[in-house]
Amino acid sequence: MIGGVEAGGTKFVLAIGTSTGEIVQRHTLETTHPDDTLREATYWFETRGPIAALGIASFGPLDLDRTSPKWGHITSTPKRGWANCDIVGWFRERLGCPVGFDTDVNAAALAEWNAWRQTDSTLAYVTVGTGIGGGVVVGGQVLGGKTHPEIGHIRVARHPLDRDFAGVCPYHGDCLEGLASGPAIEARWGHRLGDVEVKNAQDMIAHYLGQMCYSLFSITAVERIVLGGGVMQTEGLIELVREHTKQIDDGYLPTGIERQIETPLLGTKSGITGALLLASLALSAAKT
Structure with missing residues (x-):
């Protein structure tokens, strides 16, 4: 054992x-x-x-x-x-x-790749919760060297209705984690995303996560992105992320990338x- x-x-x-x-x-x-x-x-x-x-x-x-x-x-x-x-x-x-x-997140990526490997040779796993982090697996090997990817700390373009929120990342302020993590959502609206009644709240978070997904597809050419974590349990959010990813792509990458964004097979x-x-x-x- x-x-x-x-x-x-x-x-x-x-x-x-x-x-x-x-x-x-x-x-x-x-x-x-x-x-x-x-x-x-x-x-x-x-x-x-x-x-x-x-x-x-x-x-x-x-x-x-x-x-x-x-x-x-x-x-x-x-x-x-x-x-x-x-x-x-x-x-x-x-x-x-x-x-x-x-x-x-690298370990979770490895586990999800193992679960999906009959169909995919490359996969990225990203958790969206207290923080945002991700790992990329290519042919069973986790991407990394002397350090590991910091997907949650990439820069993203601001949503038009989110100009005044400073972000919560203690290092970068308004990086992806600073704008779209669970603490960022609670700092902005005082509730978890599923309980927020502000119009366009989910669309705003999907706007940021869609940019991340498109960046991953563009830079790493992964076949699938798996999105886990507490924020992603919000009803309807993953569909919005797929829509934003598709809008950003505008037909440039191979057809159907929005359908390669999934929830974890392993829950x-x-x-x-x-x-x-x-x-x-x-x-x-x-x-x-």
Whole structure:
């Protein structure tokens, strides 16, 4: 058996499962101070017997450079107390097994690609929730190098009715995450998107997400974009995103790109399934 950790800014999802990503046991705990959260997570794994490997799919930013002394660390996150946390080192020392490590969205992208791979060789996964982040998978390999894509921090053109909102990103203000994430929606209107009664609210968010989708199709030539996260659970939003993507394209890219924007096949299990796949990859690498 192998283990998986989906480390989120609000909660940690833990799982015991198989190398194919099948979840056997699952547990959720609140993300608090690193020492408390990691200690509780470790105890959960220890009380369920030894695991052969662990996969960690974490919020970031992360140091993914294997040559770096900080590999396995959460780096400059605004999450209080978690900056420079050696999350890989913590689990590896206490559980004594190989550890796979990547962003939560890269892991989710890997899991969704695995679910869609009978039809697609390339796929992007983007979560739209507390933050906006994404990963791209090409032929089973996650796109990245010494760092990882930061899809949520691209610049987007302003919606005509959204000129005065400053944005909530502490680094960039009105980047995509600053304008279209869950906190941005609540800062602008005081409610979750599905509860906002302001005319054109959903259209405004779709305007920003449509730009992101078109940029991904144009730059990476992915065959499919999967949109997950709490904001994307808003009824009717994905249809609006498809419409805006099609309008931006205006017939330039191959026909039908708006139909290649989908919700996750794995539902809310994309991240933790991806963490188990990271564990499987780490176990395979340890055997070679």
